[in-house]
Amino acid sequence: MSALLAGEIDFIERLSPEMAPQVAGNPRIRTEVLNNTGSIGWLRINHLQAPFNNVKARQAMLALIDQNAVMQATFGDPKSYKPCGSLFGCGTTMENDANIGWFKAGQNIARARQLFQEAGYSGQPVVIMQQTTSPVMSNSALLIAQWLRQAGVTVELVPLDWAGIVARRARRGPVSDGGWSIFLTWASGSAYNNPITLAGHAATGERGWFGWPEDARHEQLRDAWANAPDMAARQRIARDMQENAWNFVPHVYLGQWFDSAAMRSDVRGIIGLPDLVPFWNVARS
């Protein structure tokens, strides 16, 4: 940021939220959201181990999380984030509102507590891998730990860097054997739009991505989506997929945020695309 302010560099792809006030009102610097589908944080839960091998415990997580609060903790400015209840991300072609009663109802910790009780939760520790190298992931983990405790869950926060998380998340066993219950990560908003290419959209059990959700209906719908003849058919299947998904809860979302790029005011020709910035036609006027 200092280099941009001093004119030593012309462009920063992602402006840290805490740096935004430094450039606000500065006529030499322009900010712009280039990726309109932003990024979506998600919480992967271990479907193989208690308590989240019980669907009620996973549904409790939907009631537990206040996406606004999670986003506020890191991004501050409400213009830079929004809560999102769609399985396919918001602002995407597959976005829909099927089965998002939990999202409209908002956070309900009493309901989460009740669902954990219905899941037969008996005080076993829930291990959250807290990614300390990412402010949004680290802050989110702290909030989720606090809400889980309010819902009567015993929580153990394990601070790790990303390399530590990717090693530990491969362990499928119980937390007593070095396993885990929850980890947090994120992907580009546009990635969620495609239930085939995003590995985390699969529900193929232990053959699938970390967290290992399993649901036969979900997999049938993914096949149908891949073979659908046109966009309209895919959107219909996406609705069915979401209707089913928010019942068995493959994962939980933390919110959607929109990083601004920051550039010198005289930089021209930047094209906004999800996930990449083409520079071939960029110039200074």
Added chain:
Amino acid sequence: MASYILKRLGSTALVLFLVSILVFLLLRLAPGDPAAVIAGDNASPEQIARLRAMLGLDDALPIQFVRWFGQVLQGNLGVSVYSNEPVLSLIGQRAEATLSITFTTLLIAVPLAVTMGVVAANRAGTWVDRALMLFAVAGFSLPAFVVGYLLVYVFAIQLQVMPVQGYVPIAEDVGRWAWHLVLPAVTLGLIYTALIARITRATMIEVLSEDFIRTARAKGLPMKRILLRHALRNAGVPIVTVIGIGIALLIGGVVVTETVFNIPGIGRLVVDAIARRDYPVIQGVILVCSAIYVLLNLLTDLSYTLIDPRISY
């Protein structure tokens, strides 16, 4: 002297062998998996397992160690598991920036610190001594990242007389090379100056109370000559020792300084390697730094013979 040097080089080899075992084991005990980092967030466990096998990370630890150390003995520090480039080549690419900062720091800090120490000792107990030592305490207490960002804010952002960040290779432009080194060297040099100044002052105060100094004064020698020719030379051994030890501090401190000033040196290389669990790079850098440190200690010990004729090996 030659047999002493040979003996020390022998013990250096032993130290480096022990360092290599320690670093190898500590890295493997730390949580993390280079294969999982390289494969990316979207990779399946099977893809990660295949990559791990390909990188030889599935082999037993003694086999991995013997394979790596065998390469080291042949002068090959291995290949980065992330970039697939030889570690020696990566270190070579980054060495210029780190050595430039280190030597610029020495160039600024050593004359300044010794002068400060001598002046403070000569004016011990006066306001000059207190002011200089206050500066030394402050320099020692402030972390490099705080000093670095403060310098950037004042000289690069507010006054706009210095570059904010980056490094220009000496072959590209000598002037810009030097200009980009000023703030990093001052940042790093502050702690180093403080350390040497305090030791110089303490040692000089001790030497200035010796009988031969009183004799020199009684003979009517000028104070400047007494300080520089008689006292400083006799205080030389501890000062040279702390300069030698301080270079190890510089090597450690350069990691933070390179990050603050976005300099692509060995410090940044090792920070990135740790984040990726790039074991060969971390091992290689630590081994090279340990070798430099041990050899510097040997050179420091040998330099005593030049300062004090009573010392011989």
